[in-house]
Amino acid sequence: MVINDEFKGCSTQMRAERERLGYSREQIAERAHISPRYLAAIELGEKIPKADVMVRIIRAMGASADAIFYGPQQEVENESKHLAQIILQCTPKERMLIAAIVDTILDVRQRECGLGETEEL
Incomplete structure (x- = not known):
């Protein structure tokens, strides 16, 4: 089971990658079929998404999973x-x-x- 501290780096990297790619939270949430509020909670490390949601978010950004999980x-x-x-x-x-x-x-x-x-x- 993943705990918030372990996911915090991914959530921070997810937001940084979204911003680097020039997408708004609303754009990615719509493409990933989730609410902007839920995406905000994920990016802030308040919520940990299920794997399928994480995949949808990464695909919605057109990002590499490596960029999210292994960023720096x-x-x-x-x-x-x-x-x-x-x-x-x-x-x-x-x-x-x-x-x-x-x-x-x-x-x-x-x-x-x-x-x-x-x-x-």
């Missing part, structure tokens, strides 16, 4: 894949330079945060 995590994975593709196109010397730049950035961040060598970032 999916963005990081996409960025990582993009960076990996870019790095694979580089020569070995260019890859060494990229690694040195990243190491420098991490060292500076570590010093700015005042972390010791044994502490994690």
